[in-house]
Amino acid sequence: xxxxxxxxxxxxxxxxxxxxxxxxxxxxxxxxxxxxxxxxxxxxxxxxxxxxxxxxxxxxxxxxxxxxxxxxxxxxxxxxxxxxxxxxxxxxxxxxxxxxxxxxxxxxxxxxxxxxxxxxxxxxxxxxxxxxxxxxxxxxxxxxxxxxxxxxxxxxxxxxxxxxxxxxxxxxxxxxxxxxxxxxxxxxxxxxxxxxxxxxxxxxxxxxxxxxxxxxxxxxxxxxxxxxxxxxxxxxxxxxxxxxxxxxxxxxxxxxxxxxxxxxxxxxxxxxxxxxxxxxxxxxxxxxxxxxxxxxxxxxxxxxxxxxxxxxxxxxxxxxxxxxxxxxxxxxxxxxxxxxxxxxxxxxxxxxxxxxxxxxxxxxx
Amino acid sequence: xxxxxxxxxxxxxxxxxxxxxxxxxxxxxxxxxxxxxxxxxxxxxxxxxxxxxxxxxxxxxxxxxxxxxxxxxxxxxxxxxxxxxxxxxxxxxxxxxxxxxxxxxxxxxxxxxxxxxxxxxxxxxxxxxxxxxxxxxxxxxxxxxxxxxxxxxxxxxxxxxxxxxxxxxxxxxxxxxxxxxxxxxxxxxxxxxxxxxxxxxxxxxxxxxxxxxxxxxxxxxxxxxxxxxxxxxxxxxxxxxx
Numbered sequence: 001x002x003x004x005x006x007x008x009x010x011x012x013x014x015x016x017x018x019x020x021x022x023x024x025x026x027x028x029x030x031x032x033x034x035x036x037x038x039x040x041x042x043x044x045x046x047x048x049x050x051x052x053x054x055x056x057x058x059x060x061x062x063x064x065x066x067x068x069x070x071x072x073x074x075x076x077x078x079x080x081x082x083x084x085x086x087x088x089x090x091x092x093x094x095x096x097x098x099x100x101x102x103x104x105x106x107x108x109x110x111x112x113x114x115x116x117x118x119x120x121x122x123x124x125x126x127x128x129x130x131x132x133x134x135x136x137x138x139x140x141x142x143x144x145x146x147x148x149x150x151x152x153x154x155x156x157x158x159x160x161x162x163x164x165x166x167x168x169x170x171x172x173x174x175x176x177x178x179x180x181x182x183x184x185x186x187x188x189x190x191x192x193x194x195x196x197x198x199x200x201x202x203x204x205x206x207x208x209x210x211x212x213x214x215x216x217x218x219x220x221x222x223x224x225x226x227x228x229x230x231x232x233x234x235x236x237x238x239x240x241x242x243x244x245x246x247x248x249x250x251x252x253x254x255x256x257x258x259x260x261x262x263x264x265x266x267x268x269x270x271x272x273x274x275x276x277x278x279x280x281x282x283x284x285x286x287x288x289x290x291x292x293x294x295x296x297x298x299x300x301x302x303x304x305x306x307x308x309x310x311x312x313x314x315x316x317x318x319x320x321x322x323x324x325x326x327x328x329x330x331x332x333x334x335x336x337x338x339x340x341x342x343x344x345x346x347x348x349x350x351x352x353x354x355x356x357x358x359x360x361x362x363x364x365x
Numbered sequence: 366x367x368x369x370x371x372x373x374x375x376x377x378x379x380x381x382x383x384x385x386x387x388x389x390x391x392x393x394x395x396x397x398x399x400x401x402x403x404x405x406x407x408x409x410x411x412x413x414x415x416x417x418x419x420x421x422x423x424x425x426x427x428x429x430x431x432x433x434x435x436x437x438x439x440x441x442x443x444x445x446x447x448x449x450x451x452x453x454x455x456x457x458x459x460x461x462x463x464x465x466x467x468x469x470x471x472x473x474x475x476x477x478x479x480x481x482x483x484x485x486x487x488x489x490x491x492x493x494x495x496x497x498x499x500x501x502x503x504x505x506x507x508x509x510x511x512x513x514x515x516x517x518x519x520x521x522x523x524x525x526x527x528x529x530x531x532x533x534x535x536x537x538x539x540x541x542x543x544x545x546x547x548x549x550x551x552x553x554x555x556x557x558x559x560x561x562x563x564x565x566x567x568x569x570x571x572x573x574x575x576x577x578x579x580x581x582x583x584x585x586x587x588x589x590x591x592x593x594x595x596x597x598x599x600x601x602x603x604x605x606x607x
Contacts, residue, residue: 162413164413164416164417164420165515165516168515168516171516200524250527272411273403273411273413273416274403274411274412278403278404278412319528319529319532321400321532322400322402322403322412324529325402325536326529326533329533329536329537332537332540333536333537333539333540336537336540336541336543337543337544337547338544339544340541340543340544340545340547340548341544341547343547343548343551343552344547344548344550344551347466347551350471351470351471351555353471354471354472354473357471357472357473358473
């Protein structure tokens, strides 16, 4: 009897719960896609009024507003990490800083076991006001994080002890390709140009400004994605490479891990060259072209899947020995070798049939 | 019984060069095949060892080529004479030699050309060696040197059209060398005995053919007009043996 009396109350509670959850979902949608902390509006304005201006703060305290706005940290707001700032700030007192571990528990647990753990804190590699995932930056920028401690010349010498063409490998691969265990990799292509616009100068990642200058009124993406469908077909990729107006621009590719761990291992299987060089088109089907954006990050545009490495043969500077061989050249090479066999096979056959004509003469000699 | 002469055709430096080159090129082909097709060819235990052996063999062949060039050009001074076809070679010699390989050989006729120390190669050999030694080998060595030093020679690679152009050129030139090698080895067995042309490259000495009998035979064969080079070998080392 008692349960029958409570039924309307239970139904009412369920109804209220449904209404409340619908309201929460709606609020989450409004907050911005992919983020659970809402947008940045009004959260950081007080701080950035000074810290967003190079004139008002020192270089170390300056925060690039465009780059910061792109981060999740901007969405949680400055006070989340820098709580209890003195009311008299700036008074010379050190601003409190949150420990990254408070939020990044899993990463911290992983990092604590790595060989880097007692060498440097998170900020040694990451600028919390400019955090980006490997997908958002070029391999060269990833390596800049490492080169803060690992001096390039020493690293080349160290890797030269076992790695052929060590300098080339270190220049063309993000360190994390070999030093983090990722199950899958993608080819990250980006546009480079010679330093000071020299065709043969040191190759540097082309900046947003460089590419916008070339693109003119059009968007940078249209330099490669000719039909504007936000998808780069193999034909468009080849068109970009063969366009004479892009003489100073070149596409370079980097084999990049899809997910980067914080273990920073020395993986023995990476010492086996065939890990990369024999994986061939079957293993690396995915590629992207990373194009710089005004906010300092990169926009990834997917490239047509399929025999990616074969298709990338159209990019004159993306070459991975053993993996980027062109099927067309293989066929031509085979044809050349077959031509060399025509004489021995055909002549040898006739020689065998006519052996009696030479028999007596061979005995004479 | 007629006496048989033999001539000293291949001096020691040439033999050393030839066999080191042969060993080097075969090594380059095997390692090169593994480097190009690592999924399917595993002759050497690891990819890295294949690359290292390939690099060392490539350097040996490049140095050997340089020594060969200077030996013939500077020491013997016979490079041009040996390797550059004469007008006569181009006008008639090539056709005669081709006719021999494609026709007269099957009828049992001897080669229309006879090697001497100063004129070791028939017109077809001259043309083939000219292409191989003055075009193929230098180009394959140069592209190989570029591929071995991608970072230091980056500008040269960019000026040549990019690393893929260099790689494709290196691969296709190597295939051409392999094609030549097949023909070269086969033609080396076309002497009176299969080893007759190979023996001089081991011992240095080649048996001379017996002129008289062949001359009589030639006269009875319509259309067969071999041009022989039987110079006096005065001053050259030669032996007579029963």
